[in-house]
Amino acid sequence: MTARLIYVMGPSGAGKDTLLGYARKRLAAEGVVFAHRYITRAEGGGENHIALTDTEFEARARMGLFALHWRSHALSYGIGVEIEQWLKLGCTVVVNGSRAYVSEALARYPRMTLVHVNAAQHVLAARLASRARETPEQVAERLARRAPFVVPEGATFVQIDNSGRIEDAGAAFVAAVQRVALTG
Numbered sequence: 815m816t817a818r819l820i821y822v823m824g825p826s827g828a829g830k831d832t833l834l835g836y837a838r839k840r841l842a843a844e845g846v847v848f849a850h851r852y853i854t855r856a857e858g859g860g861e862n863h864i865a866l867t868d869t870e871f872e873a874r875a876r877m878g879l880f881a882l883h884w885r886s887h888a889l890s891y892g893i894g895v896e897i898e899q900w901l902k903l904g905c906t907v908v909v910n911g912s913r914a915y916v917s918e919a920l921a922r923y924p925r926m927t928l929v930h931v932n933a934a935q936h937v938l939a940a941r942l943a944s945r946a947r948e949t950p951e952q953v954a955e956r957l958a959r960r961a962p963f964v965v966p967e968g969a970t971f972v973q974i975d976n977s978g979r980i981e982d983a984g985a986a987f988v989a990a991v992q993r994v995a996l997t998g
Contacts, residue, residue, distance in 0.1 A: 817925040818906040819897070820994055823913045824931035825960055826887075827941035829976040829983070830910055833931055836984035837908070837991060846906045846991055852880070852892040866890075882922065884915035906995040913963050920966055927970045927994050929987065930963050934977040 824830050838848045851863040854871050866874070871890045875883055883892035893909045900907050911919055916928065933941070935957065942953045965971045972990045976983035 817927075817997075818901060818904070818994060819923050819926035820906065820908045820929055820991060821911045821916065821919055821923075821926050822908060822929045822931060823911045823916060823963075824974075824976075825913075825933075825938060826956060827938035827945075828931045828933045829941065829980070830931050832980055833974070833976055833983055833987050834908065834910060836980055837988050840984075840988050841991060844906075844992070844995060845904070846908060846995060847897075847900050849893050849897050849900075849907060849909045851910050852883075852890075852894065854890045882909070882911065882915070882919055884912050884918070886912050886914060906991065908991065917966060920969060925970075927972065927990075928965070929972045929974060929990060930965075931974045931976050931983070931987075932963075933975065937977045 822830055822834065834848060837846075852866050852871065852874065853863045854866055854868050855863075857863065857865045868890065871883075871892065874880060874892065875890075879895055880892035881895045881897050883890065885891070891912065893911070897907050897909065913930075920926065920928075938960075939953065939957055942948065942956065943950065948956065974983050974986050974990070
């Protein structure tokens with residue numbers, strides 16, 4: 815069942831949301847479902863998410879309404895339990911996760927495929943600056959503390975370089991999702 819779960823992650827500015835949007839348009843007719851994230855941040859910025867207050871998020875977490883949830887950068891993130899039903903129905907499910915939470919996610923879904931989206935340092939810096947969510951100093955701090963991702967032992971893993979044209983990274987990502995959908 816969980817072999818059809820694809821967990822996308824990567825550093826801020828790697829273009830995960832753009833890549834997910836690209837793939838969503840091309841895979842809509844193929845039984846691939848892209849899960850919304852629930853985040854304690856206002857909507858916007860091209861990210862496919864549902865904004866919740868801290869109180870709403872905590873209430874949903876207590877009620878067990880998240881299949882996965884974590885905290886990062888002073889925000890709470892969640893993936894709804896609806897993905898369980900989608901997986902049972904045979905859908906290929908794509909979630910936008912967190913590198914810091916991958917061990918916990920693998921404990922719950924050990925057969926999922928990890929997709930790590932990355933970009934060159936100068937590309938990350940330019941993208942973070944263009945979002946205008948952080949000061950230039952905060953962007954520099956974020957880039958300085960960036961740790962390399964270590965693939966957990968035994969995990970199914972795909973690396974996508976999103977430093978260049980979205981069409982190139984997008985085609986690679988779509989192909990990876992299609993492979994999972996066919997073999998899941």
